[in-house]
Amino acid sequence: MSGTETEGHEAIDTFRSDLQRWLAANFTDTVAASIRQPERTAALRAHRTWNAELVDAGYGAIAWPAEYGGRDADILQQLAYNEEMAAARAPGPVNAIGVANIAPAIMAYGTSDQKQRFLRSMLRGDELWSQGMSEPDSGSDLASLKCSAVRDGDDFVVNGQKTWNSNGDVADWCQLYVRTNAEAPKHQGITALLIDMTTPGVEARPIKTMAGDAGFSELFFTDARFPASALLGQVDAGWSVATNTLSHERAGVASMYLSVRQQFDDLLHAARTPGEDGTRAIDSPVNRVALMRRFEETRNLEFLARRTLDAALSGQQPGAEGSVIKLAWSTTSQRLSMTAVDVLGLDALDGRWAASFLGSPSLTIAGGTTEINKNIIGERVLGLPREPKGAA
Amino acid sequence: MDLELSVDQIELRDNIRNVLEGSCTRGFVRGVYEGTCDADHLWKQMVELYWPALAVPEVHGGLGLSFVEVALLSEELGRATAPGPLLATTSQFTPMLVEAGAGDMLTQVAEGARTGSLAVAEAGRWSRVPRTSVATRTSDSWTLTGTKTDVLSGATVDSFVVTAVDGASGNVGAFLVDASDAQITPTAGLEPTLELADVAFAASDAAAIIAPASDSGPRIERALEQAEVAMAFNTVGACRRIFEETLDYAKVRVQYDHVIGSYQALKHRFANMYLAVERATAVCYFAAIAIAEDDPGRSEAVHIAKIAAGDCQRLVAGDGLQLHGGIGFTWEHDLHFLLKRAKAGELLCGGSAAHRAALAELLDLRHARSATVMVREVAS
Numbered sequence: 001m002s003g004t005e006t007e008g009h010e011a012i013d014t015f016r017s018d019l020q021r022w023l024a025a026n027f028t029d030t031v032a033a034s035i036r037q038p039e040r041t042a043a044l045r046a047h048r049t050w051n052a053e054l055v056d057a058g059y060g061a062i063a064w065p066a067e068y069g070g071r072d073a074d075i076l077q078q079l080a081y082n083e084e085m086a087a088a089r090a091p092g093p094v095n096a097i098g099v100a101n102i103a104p105a106i107m108a109y110g111t112s113d114q115k116q117r118f119l120r121s122m123l124r125g126d127e128l129w130s131q132g133m134s135e136p137d138s139g140s141d142l143a144s145l146k147c148s149a150v151r152d153g154d155d156f157v158v159n160g161q162k163t164w165n166s167n168g169d170v171a172d173w174c175q176l177y178v179r180t181n182a183e184a185p186k187h188q189g190i191t192a193l194l195i196d197m198t199t200p201g202v203e204a205r206p207i208k209t210m211a212g213d214a215g216f217s218e219l220f221f222t223d224a225r226f227p228a229s230a231l232l233g234q235v236d237a238g239w240s241v242a243t244n245t246l247s248h249e250r251a252g253v254a255s256m257y258l259s260v261r262q263q264f265d266d267l268l269h270a271a272r273t274p275g276e277d278g279t280r281a282i283d284s285p286v287n288r289v290a291l292m293r294r295f296e297e298t299r300n301l302e303f304l305a306r307r308t309l310d311a312a313l314s315g316q317q318p319g320a321e322g323s324v325i326k327l328a329w330s331t332t333s334q335r336l337s338m339t340a341v342d343v344l345g346l347d348a349l350d351g352r353w354a355a356s357f358l359g360s361p362s363l364t365i366a367g368g369t370t371e372i373n374k375n376i377i378g379e380r381v382l383g384l385p386r387e388p389k390g391a392a
Numbered sequence: 393m394d395l396e397l398s399v400d401q402i403e404l405r406d407n408i409r410n411v412l413e414g415s416c417t418r419g420f421v422r423g424v425y426e427g428t429c430d431a432d433h434l435w436k437q438m439v440e441l442y443w444p445a446l447a448v449p450e451v452h453g454g455l456g457l458s459f460v461e462v463a464l465l466s467e468e469l470g471r472a473t474a475p476g477p478l479l480a481t482t483s484q485f486t487p488m489l490v491e492a493g494a495g496d497m498l499t500q501v502a503e504g505a506r507t508g509s510l511a512v513a514e515a516g517r518w519s520r521v522p523r524t525s526v527a528t529r530t531s532d533s534w535t536l537t538g539t540k541t542d543v544l545s546g547a548t549v550d551s552f553v554v555t556a557v558d559g560a561s562g563n564v565g566a567f568l569v570d571a572s573d574a575q576i577t578p579t580a581g582l583e584p585t586l587e588l589a590d591v592a593f594a595a596s597d598a599a600a601i602i603a604p605a606s607d608s609g610p611r612i613e614r615a616l617e618q619a620e621v622a623m624a625f626n627t628v629g630a631c632r633r634i635f636e637e638t639l640d641y642a643k644v645r646v647q648y649d650h651v652i653g654s655y656q657a658l659k660h661r662f663a664n665m666y667l668a669v670e671r672a673t674a675v676c677y678f679a680a681i682a683i684a685e686d687d688p689g690r691s692e693a694v695h696i697a698k699i700a701a702g703d704c705q706r707l708v709a710g711d712g713l714q715l716h717g718g719i720g721f722t723w724e725h726d727l728h729f730l731l732k733r734a735k736a737g738e739l740l741c742g743g744s745a746a747h748r749a750a751l752a753e754l755l756d757l758r759h760a761r762s763a764t765v766m767v768r769e770v771a772s
Contacts, residue, residue, distance in 0.1 A: 268755075288752050289748075289752075291755075292748055292751060292752050292755065295751075295755060296696055296699055296700070296748075296751075299675070299696050300671045300674070300675055300696070300700060301671075303671075303674040303675045303677075303678045304670060304671050304674045304675075306674070306678075307396075307674040307677070310396040311396065313396075314396050324666070324667055324670060327663065327667055328667060328671065371656075371660065373663075374659060374660040374663035374664070375656065375659060375660075375663075377662075377663040377666060377667075378653070378659035378660070378662050378663050379659070381666065382639055382662055382663075382666060383643070384639075384642065384643065384653040384654060384659050384662065385643075385650070385651055385653060385654040386654060387654055387655065387656050387659075388649075388650045388654055388655075
């Protein structure tokens with residue numbers, strides 16, 4: 001090991017122990033319970049308060065550039081951060097999509113005013129963000145979106161509908177993708193806007209999912225008027241904003257396997273805990289086989305992700321391998337939720353396992369369905385041709 | 393723990409692949425299947441390239457490389473469906489000799505003067521603890537009685553290391569027996585290039601290289617773990633090639649005016665296969681490194697690797713054949729060499745079901761640990 005490497009490891013060890021100490025002092029059981037409480041408004045308030053403390057202590061998006069409130073953390077440091085946050089079971093950023101997706105787009109395409117105005121408040125959670133992409137008729141085929149913006153003087157006048165907006169009903173701001181040119185090929189007539197959700201003509205209606213929660217919304221736009229300063233990037237160049245924005249969080253795959261691993265550990269613990277009659281779920285051979293499969297998948301996901309991380313560490317650029325990890329993660333996590341209910345039986349009818357079971361269908365739908373993901377792997381990784389149009 | 397291969401390791405793997413692509417062609421493999429070629433010339437070439445010396449320690453005239461290099465060699469031998477005693481000698485015989493500290497024998501292996509294999513399975517079951525093979529102490533040595541089945545290259549190797557229980561103490565030991573002292577029945581069966589044989593011993597002269605003792609079991613298991621992971625690599629090597637050839641075929645085979653790989657129904661199956669191969673590869677590398685670094689999680693990693701290779705085989709062999717259509721089912725097409733190697737590799741050294749059962753035992757005996765502790769173990 002070279003001297004520089006040793007210094008690097010020492011720096012990471014120091015970072016890790018500082019973070020452990022800070023989490024022990026600030027992410028107390030009381031704080032954790034207040035963020036996990038079932039009542040959404042109070043839970044969100046608690047999450048925002050804690051998120052701001054985290055950011056002020058320098059532990060917000062550590063992968064962000066320092067000038068925007070991050071630490072320019074390298075992958076090893078990000079990995080250490082993800083491990084410690086997972087060990088403490090600390091929640092992710094309150095503006096999860098904002099920090100991972102919207103902020104990098106603002107850093108890459110935004111004006112200096114936009115960076116100044118939005119990045120820090122987004123990171124602290126002072127303002128909540130939502131993303132307006134999917135529409136009722138544009139899900140997997142996102143580029144077919146129809147929600148339109150027409151120029152009137154300098155303003156953008158927006159009409160149409162969006163759906164599946166995370167936190168849309170509580171968001172202060174929204175990164176909105178609109179059609180600005182109906183004549184151009186579908187990828188070339190889309191524009192990204194950063195809009196104030198209190199603008200007249202904007203209405204958010206919560207969507208209640210089968211899990212009974214209301215984390216998503218539909219957004220309706222009726223002659224909603226936004227100033228020229230809302231424009232992110234160039235007019236009609238919104239597709240590039242959506243697709244060419246590389247997340248800074250290259251160790252993000254680690255948080256994926258860490259959370260699945262945690263979920264498995266919890267399930268195993270529950271399966272080993274004797275019920276009131278003294279029996280344990282793990283003593284059934286059928287349950288053992290099911291748990292074994294989930295254990296293997298969990299470990300497999302971890303090794304696959306670690307290999308991707310090591311490739312990143314040795315300087316390889318991220319490719320479409322993310323699609324492979326997403327495929328492995330979503331199916332592994334979904335099966336784990338389903339197995340929990342099978343193994344724990346009636347005990348899983350309420351509480352966290354029921355919630356996890358009811359929420360799990362979204363894993364293979366949100367952020368690109370499994371089917372579209374497999375198309376991407378087939379076409380971009382394996383070099384298979386696109387599906388013929390109008391094939392009989 | 394670094395899951396990326398080093399530059400030297402990648403170079404070694406590429407060299408092995410190049411040599412095998414030149415010498416172990418499909419025509420050659422077909423010749424071995426059809427009895428018109430034998431593997432002697434290939435073996436001589438492997439000896440000239442010092443491949444048998446790969447994992448023999450330097451003090452015994454070997455190259456002293458780690459188990460990772462043995463694993464890479466095993467993967468390439470699977471990819472090429474290479475016949476001959478190299479897989480058995482490097483991934484089974486040598487690890488047990490190293491564990492036993494059998495220096496003279498290792499020197500002969502390094503020189504290419506001796507081939508060998510492990511005789512472990514009994515009645516078709518690979519078991520880490522022998523049930524029917526018995527060793528008996530004589531005045532100055534041992535004799536061995538019992539029947540071992542499905543011995544890799546059992547039909548061709550010079551020597552066997554046999555696992556057997558000392559009838560007196562009940563402890564397990566590892567015994568070296570010369571092939572001339574055994575009754576060998578070739579069982580070519582499903583995959584003739586693996587040269588499988590059943591090997592019977594009737595009071596055969598045996599040298600105890602790991603003498604039966606209270607601590608001999610774990611030492612023997614360490615060598616068996618290497619054989620198991622190497623076989624997982626061999627399987628994954630064959631699977632990756634099945635996947636690549638099926639993918640190539642889907643890019644040229646035209647039906648309904650388009651290449652079949654453009655159809656979504658097939659594309660999704662390719663994505664599934666790709667994930668299975670990548671995942672099994674990652675898991676196998678992890679197990680190889682765990683063995684090379686003697687990581688505390690090595691036993692767990694070994695089971696997971698063999699299971700992942702077996703599961704990968706089930707998917708890739710099935711879909712690989714299906715997506716080739718009828719041509720893939722013919723003797724004339726070369727695909728079946730790979731399909732058979734992959735299936736045999738799943739069954740040898742313990743199938744997925746057996747390793748799953750062993751892993752379940754391992755899992756239930758321990759308390760659930762927190763994710764972070766395990767990640768730190770993996771990372772350190």
